[in-house]
Amino acid sequence: MRDAGLSLPRNDPRQYDELAGEWWRPDGAFAMLHWLAEARAALVPPATRPGALLVDLGCGAGLLAPHLAGKGYRHVGVDLTRSALAQAVAHGVTAVNGDATAVPLVDGCADVVAAGELLEHVPDWHAVVAEACRLLRPGGLLVLDTLNDTALCRLVAVHIAERLPTVPRGIHDPRLFVDHRQLIAECARHGVDLQVRGVRPGVPGLLRWLFRQTRGGEARTSRAPRIVPTGSTAVLYQGHGVRGG
Numbered sequence: 001m002r003d004a005g006l007s008l009p010r011n012d013p014r015q016y017d018e019l020a021g022e023w024w025r026p027d028g029a030f031a032m033l034h035w036l037a038e039a040r041a042a043l044v045p046p047a048t049r050p051g052a053l054l055v056d057l058g059c060g061a062g063l064l065a066p067h068l069a070g071k072g073y074r075h076v077g078v079d080l081t082r083s084a085l086a087q088a089v090a091h092g093v094t095a096v097n098g099d100a101t102a103v104p105l106v107d108g109c110a111d112v113v114a115a116g117e118l119l120e121h122v123p124d125w126h127a128v129v130a131e132a133c134r135l136l137r138p139g140g141l142l143v144l145d146t147l148n149d150t151a152l153c154r155l156v157a158v159h160i161a162e163r164l165p166t167v168p169r170g171i172h173d174p175r176l177f178v179d180h181r182q183l184i185a186e187c188a189r190h191g192v193d194l195q196v197r198g199v200r201p202g203v204p205g206l207l208r209w210l211f212r213q214t215r216g217g218e219a220r221t222s223r224a225p226r227i228v229p230t231g232s233t234a235v236l237y238q239g240h241g242v243r244g245g
């Protein structure tokens with residue numbers, strides 16, 4: 001168990017410094033972020049023009065980067081955490097150290113804006129959505145995933161997940177979880193027609209992975225669990241939507 005959160009308040013960004021060595025460990029504290037990055041990247045089509053820009057808000061250590069390879073984007077990552085950004089740079093991301101609510105890039109510069117597992121970590125997710133939509137060019141694509149503001153999500157993501165091996169305790173503050181209807185409405189207000197769907201790790205892969213974790217084995221040679229669609233948005237959900245002209 002990683003106990004970075006025990007000495008810090010829930011969702012304190014300094015946890016990411018304490019856990020800096022975990023980002024690129026496939027079975028480390030951020031293992032599920034690797035699975036989610038693959039699923040998020042699958043929503044991003046190949047670039048349609050030379051020099052297309054993908055802005056990755058709250059990019060962390062750039063886990064999205066390998067899954068974008070060959071799609072033709074310049075990958076700019078914005079994050080508060082310098083120790084994570086340094087690792088993102090090593091994976092080909094152009095780093096901007098700053099707040100996702102005030103990104104020093106011009107309006108309409110981005111062909112794609114990604115916000116993976118970010119909205120549930122910020123005190124004002126409405127401001128991040130406004131900034132994401134400001135950065136998107138007309139016709140540009142917003143892709144995101146986040147945790148829903150439901151009792152089931154609080155149970156699964158906090159009370160259950162934080163008792164599992166490798167999930168950092170205190171990484172989430174459930175008061176920041178994001179109601180999917182409010183998110184759709186906020187995106188619409190900024191010109192993005194967001195479609196959402198519930199997702200979760202596939203059960204057989206997840207059970208195999210948990211079994212390996214409890215036996216202390218590293219799974220570098222085995223397939224990581226896949227993120228699959230599920231019928232309910234009540235816990236984890238993905239969104240994607242195009243900004244209107």
Ligand SMILES: C[S@@+](CC[C@H](N)C(=O)[O-])C[C@H]1O[C@@H](n2cnc3c(N)ncnc32)[C@H](O)[C@@H]1O
Pocket residue numbers: 013016033034036037057058059060061062063064078079080081084098099100101115116117118121122
């Ligand atoms: C759960 S991690 C997700 C990282 C990455 N998107 C991924 O999926 O691998 C959340 C990230 O958001 C960053 N973060 C939190 N609040 C932020 C803010 N206001 N502006 C920019 N980054 C922020 C943290 O430093 C951390 O790297």
